[in-house]
Amino acid sequence: MREGPDIARIASLVGDPARANMLNALMGGTALTASELALEAGVSLPTASSHLSKLMDGGLLTLASQGRHRYYGLASAQVAGMIEAIIGVAEAVGPKRVRPGPRDAAMRVARVCYDHLAGEQAVAMLDRLFDKKLLLREDSEIRLSSSGASHFSTLGIEIHAKARRPVCRACLDWSVRRSHLAGTLGAAILDKIIAEKWARREKDSRAVVFSPKGRQAFERVFLA
Amino acid sequence: MREGPDIARIASLVGDPARANMLNALMGGTALTASELALEAGVSLPTASSHLSKLMDGGLLTLASQGRHRYYGLASAQVAGMIEAIIGVAEAVGPKRVRPGPRDAAMRVARVCYDHLAGEQAVAMLDRLFDKKLLLREDSEIRLSSSGASHFSTLGIEIHAKARRPVCRACLDWSVRRSHLAGTLGAAILDKIIAEKWARREKDSRAVVFSPKGRQAFERVFLA
DNA sequence: GCGATGCTTCGACCGCGGTCGAAGCATCGC
DNA sequence: GCGATGCTTCGACCGCGGTCGAAGCATCGC
Numbered sequence: 001m002r003e004g005p006d007i008a009r010i011a012s013l014v015g016d017p018a019r020a021n022m023l024n025a026l027m028g029g030t031a032l033t034a035s036e037l038a039l040e041a042g043v044s045l046p047t048a049s050s051h052l053s054k055l056m057d058g059g060l061l062t063l064a065s066q067g068r069h070r071y072y073g074l075a076s077a078q079v080a081g082m083i084e085a086i087i088g089v090a091e092a093v094g095p096k097r098v099r100p101g102p103r104d105a106a107m108r109v110a111r112v113c114y115d116h117l118a119g120e121q122a123v124a125m126l127d128r129l130f131d132k133k134l135l136l137r138e139d140s141e142i143r144l145s146s147s148g149a150s151h152f153s154t155l156g157i158e159i160h161a162k163a164r165r166p167v168c169r170a171c172l173d174w175s176v177r178r179s180h181l182a183g184t185l186g187a188a189i190l191d192k193i194i195a196e197k198w199a200r201r202e203k204d205s206r207a208v209v210f211s212p213k214g215r216q217a218f219e220r221v222f223l224a
Numbered sequence: 225m226r227e228g229p230d231i232a233r234i235a236s237l238v239g240d241p242a243r244a245n246m247l248n249a250l251m252g253g254t255a256l257t258a259s260e261l262a263l264e265a266g267v268s269l270p271t272a273s274s275h276l277s278k279l280m281d282g283g284l285l286t287l288a289s290q291g292r293h294r295y296y297g298l299a300s301a302q303v304a305g306m307i308e309a310i311i312g313v314a315e316a317v318g319p320k321r322v323r324p325g326p327r328d329a330a331m332r333v334a335r336v337c338y339d340h341l342a343g344e345q346a347v348a349m350l351d352r353l354f355d356k357k358l359l360l361r362e363d364s365e366i367r368l369s370s371s372g373a374s375h376f377s378t379l380g381i382e383i384h385a386k387a388r389r390p391v392c393r394a395c396l397d398w399s400v401r402r403s404h405l406a407g408t409l410g411a412a413i414l415d416k417i418i419a420e421k422w423a424r425r426e427k428d429s430r431a432v433v434f435s436p437k438g439r440q441a442f443e444r445v446f447l448a
Numbered sequence: 449g450c451g452a453t454g455c456t457t458c459g460a461c462c463g464c465g466g467t468c469g470a471a472g473c474a475t476c477g478c
Numbered sequence: 479g480c481g482a483t484g485c486t487t488c489g490a491c492c493g494c495g496g497t498c499g500a501a502g503c504a505t506c507g508c
Contacts, residue, residue: 007311051466060313092300
């Protein structure tokens with residue numbers, strides 16, 4: 001017997017197939033209603049509702065009531081990071097696919113993680129942002145430099161300093177096992193990519209597919 | 225219903241209290257026998273044995289048979305990283321401790337993660353290794369530079385290139401939410417710290433406690 | 449070879465937690 | 479105000495999986 005954080009409780013919340021499907025759906029970043037999540041998980045509304053209240057109790061979800069609609073979303077980028085880590089182990093352990101399908105390849109290159117970009121493109125971007133000193137590794141955090149602040153402002157990327165959420169954060173990437181950029185800046189950059197139509201979200205998947213022109217634009221702005 | 229990696233299966237393996245205790249014990253980095261793990265988890269030997277075979281089937285553990293002793297250990301640093309991520313969420317979500325005890329503080333500063341050092345000290349060390357170009361962020365990996373190779377060799381830190389395990393890897397740190405160094409180099413550095421008696425493992429905990437002199441030595445070598 | 453040690457397998461028990469239909473509650477539009 | 483919509487709560491059912499004692503199996507020392 002041991003003391004400490006109740007990791008079995010958290011893991012068992014993710015350890016039910018219906019709840020895992022719900023959390024996976026929420027990794028897309030969009031908050032969803034109980035009905036949508038029930039459909040996603042393949043269970044009835046009462047069952048979904050019971051699962052959702054458990055996830056809420058466990059602190060994995062947040063709830064935004066808008067009239068009679070109740071939108072459930074992941075509680076934090078930390079929760080998203082944990083789910084990515086579990087996905088990573090499941091991928092590594094799971095039955096080796098005979099050939100990794102095109103969607104898998106797309107997922108490895110670029111995908112949505114909660115509300116920011118993940119995958120090889122995202123990891124490369126974070127590296128370049130450090131190289132160009134737009135972001136600084138500092139002590140135990142990632143900090144936006146003053147040149148970085150004006151740089152992103154010039155690009156039309158507005159950084160909203162939200163309460164309790166850092167502007168920059170590292171998030172571990174399961175496909176390449178390196179970090180990509182999370183935090184409000186990470187989210188704002190993904191917004192920019194979608195708004196500029198450089199890439200589109202693939203339906204019913206977390207994959208982010210760049211158009212040829214969009215890829216060039218992204219590389220010019222973030223990887224040059 | 226969705227396709228994809230079976231994250232519920234992996235999470236449910238961690239989601240049982242007995243198994244969570246076992247995995248937590250194995251985060252100390254030492255491989256343990258079934259009897260030791262049964263004690264750790266507070267269950268009988270048959271029960272422990274059943275849990276261990278489930279964890280083996282799920283790919284979370286490796287087994288090294290030595291005569292009639294069978295030593296179980298975590299399957300990979302990736303599995304260790306996932307468990308750290310779950311611990312991180314459990315810490316964040318769990319009941320706020322009235323005052324974080326001294327052991328918690330020690331854990332935040334320096335602790336063992338599987339077989340390498342984690343915590344603020346470890347994160348600071350990785351930063352400095354990048355600053356000094358002993359390690360290089362490259363493409364999608366961390367690489368040892370040639371100056372790094374000779375540097376560690378001078379320090380008496382031998383890097384064993386094991387099959388299927390990278391020399392350098394980033395591992396997400398729950399206490400500061402940044403990366404520290406894993407991989408065979410990360411493991412070798414921890415070995416050095418313990419061998420030089422700069423720090424000792426606290427009994428029945430993952431905390432690593434530096435002596436005053438040891439801390440100075442560590443900072444001179446790795447943080448200067 | 450034979451008892452000792454360390455672990456796994458077998459079998460039986462049991463209770464936690466997932467499941468859904470029916471009923472209840474809250475907010476909506478008009 | 480009243481029906482419609484969206485969700486939660488209630489209650490009853492059920493089966494999966496955790497549990498351990500007893501028995502079995504493998505390797506040890508000598």
